[in-house]
Amino acid sequence: FGLVQGITEDVRLDVSAYYKDVTNLIQDAIYKDFQDVSYQTFVNREYADIKGFHISFEKTGGFINGYVRYNYETATANRPNTLDAPLTFQEAGLDGALFTENLPALGDVYLNFDRTHKAVFNLRFNTNEDDFFSVLGYHPFGRMKFSTTFRYMTGRPYTFDNTGQGLQFNQRTPNEKDWKMRIEKGIVIQKQQFNLYFEAFNLLNQGVFSYSRAFGDKETAEDWNLRNDIFLTEYENDPYNTSRGVYLVANQPRHYRFGMYLRF
Template sequence: YLVPTIPDISTPDHDLYTKKPVQFSFYIQDKMEYANFIMNIGLRYDYFNSRSKYSTNTIWPSPNDPSLPAYVDKNSILADATPKHQLSPRFGFSFPITDRGIIHFSYGHFFQMPPFQYLYTNPNFKSSYAVGTPIFGDANLNPEKTVTYEIGLQQLLLDDLAMTVTGYYKDVRDLLALQTIRVSGDRTYLKYVNKDYGNIKGITLSLVKRRSPSSPLGVTVDYTFQVAEGNDTDPDAFFLDLSSGRQSEKIPVFLAWDQTHSLNTTVTFGKINDWTVTIVNKIGTGLPYTPQITGKQVYVRTNSGRRPSQFIVNLFAEKIFKLFGFKVTAFAKVFNLFDNLIERLVYDDTGRATYTLLYTSGGAKSAEELSQKIPLVHSPEEYFNRPHYYQPPREVRLGFEIDF
């Protein structure tokens, strides 16, 4: 069977490299407490320099392209990435409305650089359209900049029962995306780019019942309704707009992490500082995916389909006892208690991880040809068997901790 290896240095898939980016940040924060309200004010500074090259040419993104015309100056294709930095103010306050309830509000700016793998993908700019679609990172990617607004109410209903209602809105700029850029009929490449804009809005309702010496039961229930939308651009239009400097037409689409409904419950039962059993239940509607109509050249809007909903239950138990004067905690953790088959990724022609039309649409011969493209894949069935499309099965962990 296939043993994971690093691809040969001569191939575009070779991803072993050494980079030395520079990153630092600092912040100041002050908390002010008054008779009727509490205020937090802060300011953060972030700096990042990838210290690498990036491609500035849309038509010829690689100086190593074997088909590069003589009139294109290789030395003009790459440039040094510029440093990125940002000052991020943050502000929050809360004030009581009754002796059992408070209202809180927060506002803040946040700075997040993309993961390094997207900055340095294919760092040697290898390009060979004959062996597949090349992918290029971009060491000059902008940070993802988020402005968040949040307002909420916390209300104590009983001595051990509290309710929280929180509404939030996030305005996100320079979202990261993998953009298809179609230069001509036989020349298409992929590049990580900033996709301009997204917004996330939602509301969370939660109830919390605390455990106490007289009440061994603790319960937390929270429900979130959320809509996360961003921009998308047609591959052909994206190339033409980059070449001409024209602003691309933006198409609103759901973002990859848009989960409309999610419900989480935690039930804890036990004696404090003795033993505890906790059951955690998570239910969520399916995340978006982009459907594909097999055998048809039809444009389908990005993320217009939905994967199956997810349901998982985890169990945690612990027992505390004394041993030779030490505090010892024995524990058991069971993830995916009921061993549910949870579809994490899906085939884009069916929207399911369990089957694909590729196996039947082209006949047995086509399926056999697909399987032969991957070294050490022995059959079409093995080719279409994708364990990584699923969440892990049931997992049981047993252990203990010793506190000195």
């Protein structure tokens, strides 16, 4: 449910909340006969719930445009994913009776896609052909567009437990930040408009780690928690060390792009 309210003709506020009760998710199950031979399958047993709220403040039209969006969410379940803590069914004997092995209750844990906080900030400027000052009849800041977007997300849960308590998804990956920008200038030559643009990506030059490679693997998750200073170093063949950033980092470093397109 939610509420959308127009504050002015071009300013809108959107507030909404949601709750999703998820049942009948598949869960790993192992069947063992009386000779202790195992058979693996999946059953509909897992339970999860996803809840949160969303706030959006947006302005459209005019010289200045933009929006601010924020989302709070929790996604928990009694199992962190399909394959953790499988159900086990054991055949009692020759009569073929089955019983379920009693597993310790894990309680609710975060699902691996949970991100508690997500926020996006966008600001845009658009100018007309005759805006601002002119030089010999030419408006250098006319026909321009400027846009910048900043995104922030908290990290995803992953498992690292060196205490022997059997904790699940008890750690968080690093928070992620991304900032990009685009500037565009329209130039008219003999009634044909040419649009030049410049784009900058990952202005903060922050690396985002591949979740499955960096934190889904037990060894690399251990490196992050215990050997953080050499996390991106392949140290097993010391002193002949190499970087494993190309394998563990999922995004590109700061980079730029120039271009031109025509508008007919």
